[in-house]
Amino acid sequence: MGLKLDREARSGLLLVGPTAIYAALMLAAPLFMIVTFSFWTQNYLDIDRTLTLANYRTAWSEPIYRVLMVRSLVISLIVTAVTVLLAFPIAYFLSFHVTRRKPLWLFLITVPFWTSYLIRVFLWKVILGFNGVLNTALLDLGLIDAPLTFILYNTNAVVLTLAHAWAAFAILPIFVALEKIDRSLLEAAEDLGDGPLRRFLRITLPLAMPGVVGATLIVLIPTMGDFITPRLVGGTEGMMIANMIQVQFGRANNAPLGAALAVSAMLVVGVVSLVIYLAGRKFGGRVR
Amino acid sequence: MAAGTGNSIIEIAGVTRDFGSFQALKGISADIREGEFFSLLGPSGCGKTTLLRLIAGFDEPTSGTIAIDGRPMADIPANRRPTNMVFQSYAIFPHLDVAENVGYGLKTRRMPRAQIAAEVEKALEMVDLADYGRRAAHELSGGQRQRVALARALVMRPKVVLLDEPLSALDKKLREQMQVELRELQQSIGITFILVTHDQEEALIMSDRIAVMFEGRIAQLASPEELYRHPRTKRVASFIGVMNFLPATFVSRDAAGVTVDVTALGRVTIPPALVPAPLDSATIDTVGVRPEMFTILSDRVEPAERATPGTVTGNSYYGDMTYYTVQLDGGAAPITISMRNTAGRSVLPSGSRVSVGWGAESIVLFE
Ligand SMILES: Nc1ncnc2c1ncn2[C@@H]1O[C@H](COP(=O)(O)OP(=O)(O)O)[C@@H](O)[C@H]1O
Ligand SMILES: [Mg+2]
Numbered sequence A: 001m002g003l004k005l006d007r008e009a010r011s012g013l014l015l016v017g018p019t020a021i022y023a024a025l026m027l028a029a030p031l032f033m034i035v036t037f038s039f040w041t042q043n044y045l046d047i048d049r050t051l052t053l054a055n056y057r058t059a060w061s062e063p064i065y066r067v068l069m070v071r072s073l074v075i076s077l078i079v080t081a082v083t084v085l086l087a088f089p090i091a092y093f094l095s096f097h098v099t100r101r102k103p104l105w106l107f108l109i110t111v112p113f114w115t116s117y118l119i120r121v122f123l124w125k126v127i128l129g130f131n132g133v134l135n136t137a138l139l140d141l142g143l144i145d146a147p148l149t150f151i152l153y154n155t156n157a158v159v160l161t162l163a164h165a166w167a168a169f170a171i172l173p174i175f176v177a178l179e180k181i182d183r184s185l186l187e188a189a190e191d192l193g194d195g196p197l198r199r200f201l202r203i204t205l206p207l208a209m210p211g212v213v214g215a216t217l218i219v220l221i222p223t224m225g226d227f228i229t230p231r232l233v234g235g236t237e238g239m240m241i242a243n244m245i246q247v248q249f250g251r252a253n254n255a256p257l258g259a260a261l262a263v264s265a266m267l268v269v270g271v272v273s274l275v276i277y278l279a280g281r282k283f284g285g286r287v288r
Numbered sequence B: 001m002a003a004g005t006g007n008s009i010i011e012i013a014g015v016t017r018d019f020g021s022f023q024a025l026k027g028i029s030a031d032i033r034e035g036e037f038f039s040l041l042g043p044s045g046c047g048k049t050t051l052l053r054l055i056a057g058f059d060e061p062t063s064g065t066i067a068i069d070g071r072p073m074a075d076i077p078a079n080r081r082p083t084n085m086v087f088q089s090y091a092i093f094p095h096l097d098v099a100e101n102v103g104y105g106l107k108t109r110r111m112p113r114a115q116i117a118a119e120v121e122k123a124l125e126m127v128d129l130a131d132y133g134r135r136a137a138h139e140l141s142g143g144q145r146q147r148v149a150l151a152r153a154l155v156m157r158p159k160v161v162l163l164d165e166p167l168s169a170l171d172k173k174l175r176e177q178m179q180v181e182l183r184e185l186q187q188s189i190g191i192t193f194i195l196v197t198h199d200q201e202e203a204l205i206m207s208d209r210i211a212v213m214f215e216g217r218i219a220q221l222a223s224p225e226e227l228y229r230h231p232r233t234k235r236v237a238s239f240i241g242v243m244n245f246l247p248a249t250f251v252s253r254d255a256a257g258v259t260v261d262v263t264a265l266g267r268v269t270i271p272p273a274l275v276p277a278p279l280d281s282a283t284i285d286t287v288g289v290r291p292e293m294f295t296i297l298s299d300r301v302e303p304a305e306r307a308t309p310g311t312v313t314g315n316s317y318y319g320d321m322t323y324y325t326v327q328l329d330g331g332a333a334p335i336t337i338s339m340r341n342t343a344g345r346s347v348l349p350s351g352s353r354v355s356v357g358w359g360a361e362s363i364v365l366f367e
Helices: A007-037 A054-061 A063-097 A102-114 A117-128 A133-140 A155-179 A183-191 A196-224 A228-233 A241-249 A255-284 B048-056 B098-102 B104-108 B113-126 B142-154 B172-189 B200-206 B224-229 B234-239
Strands: B008-019 B022-033 B037-041 B063-068 B083-086 B160-164 B192-197 B209-214 B217-222 B244-254 B257-262 B266-270 B286-289 B295-297 B306-317 B321-328 B335-340 B353-358
Touching (some): A007 A255, A054 A063, A054 A255, A063 A155, A063 A255, A102 A155, A183 A196, A196 A255, A228 A241, A241 A255, B008 B048, B022 B048, B022 B192, B022 B217, B037 B172, B048 B063, B048 B192, B098 B113, B104 B113, B113 B142, B142 B160, B142 B172, B192 B200, B209 B234, B217 B224, B217 B234, B234 B286, B244 B335, B266 B306, B295 B335
Parallel strands (some): B037 B209, B160 B192
Antiparallel strands (some): B008 B022, B244 B257, B244 B286, B257 B266, B306 B321, B306 B353, B321 B335
8 A cells, every 4th residue: 555546546536636625615614614603602793602502502492493493394394295295106107107208208397497496486476476376367267255365475385385396306316216127027026916006015116215215305405494485485484494594694693593503403304314214225125 | 758748738829919010929829738848949039028928918919819727818917827937137126035035926915924934945945045035136146046036936836937038147057057957847846837048959958849939920839859850941940950951852752752852962762751741842942961960981881871972171079079061072062960079080180081971861851
């Protein structure tokens, strides 16, 4: 061994080098700062740098933060469940029943994502609003007498908007997992006596599990930290922990508490993700 | 060689299968007997897999019928047919271990857990994989995967086991070993096997009967010996083993047999027992002779009905055998002759003048 690196190692380092530096500057450094901040204290004008757990005590004991944390987790779990449950049949249809023009279909699925996230959220506002597309249409059709109010500025609107926003990101990993399933495995299961439902439960679903878990995590993790959607369509009832973090860093001028909340949210989502990952592994069996 | 009770287990009648405008099977009829080792042999693309999938129930014939054990299979899906398949890719479930793979179908049948374990163990022993039950699928070698696939089919006690080129992914040595093992296993359990293969040697070694297929039709259905000794057409003859084709013209046909003039060999009368029944004498233009039916006569006196002079133009030494190419005097193309290498017989160099012995019985007439 020694200090001299062989050629392969050197060219490898050269390749990952820029990315590694970028990741260190843009991801690791801010993360480190956030974690550090969370152990400091905000005084009126300056910051007390003695290490303390006080922020965490506040974050985990004050009802307002607890409520927001639980609500965020529940909303993101609902969004994830809705998104993945809707994405699965679409991915399944694409993989098993579309025989021609598969790339075209995949392409079409990504079309809504050509516009920015913000614009899409605004569009939902236009659709769901008091004088929005949906209410106007229903009123004009005479199906309702007064505009529906339960569709905007609450949790329902947040769930709907986020589920739509993340649809493609859930469809694609599930589609890839389904595409990878060797079709002769399904024939073998049929040959051994299984009807369509048992085949699906014993072969397709376990083998698609890596894709389902991937989709679940891809949707869950960013949803938990989303603040644009709850802010725009959630009203007060739909407010989530990320909105509170934003407030702490901004108007409330308590960056250390904001940092503690952020780290706490990260821990919660990390633990939940790990549980989901392990559950998927167990159900998917020894897939390799 | 004879096996089976003689009763039909599968009756295939006038089966066709169209894929759009392409007809993959053009009218297949065959009876497969209970307990026999039956092979579908033919070049790639001739429709073997298509026919096997029709029997298994993964696909429906465009016309014609298939009956298994006396029951028409038209409306019976694959999961309710008394057949089990060993797939070409083996189709081992990657998320299950060996025992779970083998017990897969028994679980569907709601067999009690303890009984499944016992059956699986027995099946694994049968294929020499005892103690492999807890291995993960990806830890198996190609030969072991093949055995697991076989055990998974056998444990179901099907009426018929279907095997689609089960040995083609194995290396030569293992393949030859598995050919013998598979054959012995089939004979000891007495279940009907239908093997799809493009390897004529494999079909000859393993089968009780072989259906040779070309382009969606069965060209000949016969025992390996019959197929080798009396191929009905030139195409079958050249597909099975090596065959010398010699130009010939028809002379006469009478009680003594069929008389033909064969280039280089001369006039010869083939006895009636060796004349194929539906012979159209007007179309005879070629006869066949297997390489081992010729002998190169040495100085020592060896009995030969007839002898024709020629010159050795090449030799290939195989250890136990030597293959010669010999240009017969007055012959068109050189012929191939195989000779067993016995003690005291050395390989003849190119250019040697030889006398080639043969008999009327070694001449094959084609329909
Ligand atoms: N599902 C299908 N669609 C169209 N053509 C097919 C299909 N399955 C088989 N074929 C065609 O039928 C012919 C026979 O195929 P196959 O039975 O697989 O041959 P093999 O004798 O090599 O097993 C081939 O020309 C193949 O291209
Ligand atoms: Mg095939």
